[in-house]
Amino acid sequence: MHNWLGSKGYPLDMTPLQPAPAAEDDWLRLDHQICFSLHAASRAFNGVYRVILKDLGLTYPQYLVMLVLWERGELPVKKLGEHLRLDSGTLSPLLKRLEAAGLVRRERSARDERSVQVGLTEEGSALRERARQVPRRIAAATGCDVEEIRTLRERLDELTTALDAAALQEAPGCS
Amino acid sequence: MHNWLGSKGYPLDMTPLQPAPAAEDDWLRLDHQICFSLHAASRAFNGVYRVILKDLGLTYPQYLVMLVLWERGELPVKKLGEHLRLDSGTLSPLLKRLEAAGLVRRERSARDERSVQVGLTEEGSALRERARQVPRRIAAATGCDVEEIRTLRERLDELTTALDAAALQEAPGCS
DNA sequence: CACAATTAAGTTGTGCACAACTGGTTGGGG
DNA sequence: CCCCAACCAGTTGTGCACAACTTAATTGTG
Known part of the structure; x- marks a missing residue:
């Protein structure tokens, strides 16, 4: 892990150099802050989990x-992807690695051979x-504390819902 | 873009199936929510930006x-990395792509040949x-609205600071 | 029944994040 | 003066995210 806090506390000081920026420049800066903050928070979380x-x-x-x-127990790759918002392009290799590690069992459904059931091995459980x-x-x-986490989670979920809806709006092919 | 909202609104319904889970199982579920929410929000943001x-x-x-x-204008790769919390392993190839796209100029500092100055081209500006x-x-x-975004950003920055501090604590080699 | 549309998983290719490492450069002790 | 520790950028390797595509199975419709 790198020592990003080398100088002091929070390394980001995006203080404006110009006196009174135009309204749009202000937006640019604000935008920088929110997208960057989320990006950084996500990676910081990832870093703690990694350790x-x-x-x-x-x-x-x-x-x-x-x-x-x-x-949830055993379920098909499709369902797993719906819970995690991930598609097979991400899950397939990931599941193969978990299988190679002996944590997970993958087998084609007999009833519908398009589907693959994913379950836990003894070791995985x-x-x-x-x-x-x-x-x-x-x-x-x-x-x-627990309450703070819950509040933040709710805000993030609202945000995700709004962003997903917006992504569909913005998607090419929407007149 | 996938249609993750296929069924209705929010696809994640992690409602407990067991009646009264043990305290630690409850923690496990709560944990799932926060780490997952942040992960999902980050990717949802990424998706909107992508479009x-x-x-x-x-x-x-x-x-x-x-x-x-x-x-900020021209600055060395090191400084750029400090602002963005990214290291040369991520920035070097990214900057080469921006250079290939004609948006960015990279040149070794004459004064310190270890350092590479990154600046904007005409096109980049x-x-x-x-x-x-x-x-x-x-x-x-x-x-x-602007105020909501600002509040959320502040919460996320606090979280990032706390997580970074914790990552250093958790890091191996800390008695 | 036949055949087109749909669906599920997997594959390929690009880009990012990060750990671990390499190769020059610099600057400070012995 | 020389050597070595610190430093900076870049490279390599692994894993994730996602778009675009392929393959195979299933379903629906004429």
């Missing part, structure tokens, strides 16, 4: 997959026990 | 680099004009 999950031999997206499997400590360590790392 | 930035021929991280250059419309479109996509 904590190293013991378990999982990456952050792999951990998300395992959480769904622990909670057992890993859940070792994963129980993870949430507490993450919560501690955020320095927030 | 909007396609006109400019920029990816989201490339746009972030250009924002810094527009605001000109692109700023076309980028002015971006923030408004993004803000519209979020469906939030």
